[in-house]
Amino acid sequence: MTSPSNTKAKLHVTLGGAAINLVLSVLKIVSGLVLASPALVADGFHSLGDMASDIMVLWALRQSARAPDADHPYGHGRFETLATLALAAILALTGVGVIWDASARLLSSAELAPGALALLVVAVSILVKEALYHYTLRIGRATGSALLEANAWHHRTDALSSVVALVGIGAAQFGFGWGDPLAAILIALMLLHAGWGFGKSAAAELVDTQAPDDLRIALEGKLTATPGVQGLRDLRMRQHGAQTLADVSVMVDPQISVTEGHRIAEVARARALDEIDALSDLVIHVEPAGHFEGFGAESAPLRAEVEGMIMTLAQAHPMILTLDTLRLGYFEDGLHVELLADLRPEADPRQTEAQLADTLTEALPEVAVLRLHRISTGLRA
Structure with missing residues (x-):
């Protein structure tokens, strides 16, 4: 199960992001209306959408932190995975929406020249959201949370959309209206790429794809180094949110007692859990070496x-x-x-x-x- 300190850090950064997104959305929407900047108003609603995603992330984090129960004996880590998949879909849909809107503006001859003060509001938004992106990404990587990493990218989408708004507003001041939609299309492609990456990873976890090779090799090394273990069979590993679960059969001398075989397995399990931080649970099945199939x-x-x-x-x-x-x-x-x-x-x-x-x-x-x-x-x- 996720440690209390990791849970606290993840909740803290997400609550902070939700508060910042609320302040920025109000600031941009009000400023956009006052300064006659449709791009700034749209950017404000994007920040409002980010706040909604923060609420979804908070819900998922609280659910994933719950202890295992009768209905979820492996814990609730997959709630994070499910939310990551939803967030990946939001990133992809945001990218599609930006491309659609930018293409329409490229084909439009309308030109707007909002108040220059809008540039300052957008610049502040970019700095704040970029800082929030880096902070959230750092916590996500430190706690092994793909959900926080995806949410960090969602913060960056707001920063990037603000860049688009900045380019559009700036270009409009000098009569170059095409700069805004062209930049928007390039940024949308980045969002689609990020959404695909997080969505593919979450989907792989939901269908119990084998854990990364380096983690599997590390576990094999710890188990085979245990005195009394003569080999391994059927090593399976899977992700469960930020946790990694594994099960394996260890081969022991067929002539020893059941209790000695069990003792060897418990030593192997304790060492692996103690020395591999990413591993949260390990189920070991003891089998006699050379006699795990056939007549016997x-x-x-x-x-x-x-x-x-x-x-x-x-x-x-x-x-x-x-x-x-x-x-x-x-x-x-x-x-x-x-x-x-x-x-x-x-x-x-x-x-x-x-x-x-x-x-x-x-x-x-x-x-x-x-x-x-x-x-x-x-x-x-």
């Missing part, structure tokens, strides 16, 4: 199907007093059976093992190996 993994009978017969045949042997433990190993060549038993004092363990192995393999062809270990009642107690 896919078609061998389960304990419930063979335990009764093995115990019955073992108990019937005249040299076995009582059985203590039955362990089953599942391998490609068949079942490996390990028995711990109390034997009669005169019993030869190796001879008893060989006799019992013949009996078991005849009754259960799936048994490939039998190991018999003698224990004493005193030792077991």
Whole structure:
């Protein structure tokens, strides 16, 4: 889950952007009406639209900061992704709208000469929005939030539209009305490019595209460096907002106990989460090295199907007093059976093992190996 400090930083920069956009929109709309500058009025409504997008971003950030629940066990990070996709669409639609408007103005012969004071209002807007762009972009990259990076570009669209307004108003003062729409078309192409980039990234995340290669390589290195890990299989990684989730199968010695395999996996998981900042959760599945497929993994009978017969045949042997433990190993060549038993004092363990192995393999062809270990009642107690 996103850290509280990151959440606070993202909310702070977005609230600040919303407040600035509200002030700028009022200033530009009022100034445009007073100074007879349609471009400035339009730019003011663009700033108003930016404020609306800030509100959407705030909603998404608050949602993504919520802890996992029954309906969202992986957390709410995808709310940021969804908002990023919406913001990318806004950037693209803004670009299309600017091209449409600029093309119409290129074909129009109308010339406007608004008050020169409008230039000052636009210049202030450009400086403020460009500073807001850089600040928001810095926080977005520091917190790994694609949503904030997209919103930073949305702030820049307002700065760029103000540049267009500045060029148009300035050109109108000197009788060159074509400069404004031509600059607008060039800027719109930049907006379309930015919208495509953010939209493609968000869509890739929503369909669970594999995480970047460098992150996957880093995780592979941390896991394989863990003592006891003999290999990896099925490493999958995906983005979940600003978080990265992964799951993998780690290969361990097939002869060790389940608890030792689990301990190895927990060490590998803890090291990876501690040393890879971008990784927020890792699910590890333990598998025996070299035995993750084939007879032992896919078609061998389960304990419930063979335990009764093995115990019955073992108990019937005249040299076995009582059985203590039955362990089953599942391998490609068949079942490996390990028995711990109390034997009669005169019993030869190796001879008893060989006799019992013949009996078991005849009754259960799936048994490939039998190991018999003698224990004493005193030792077991």
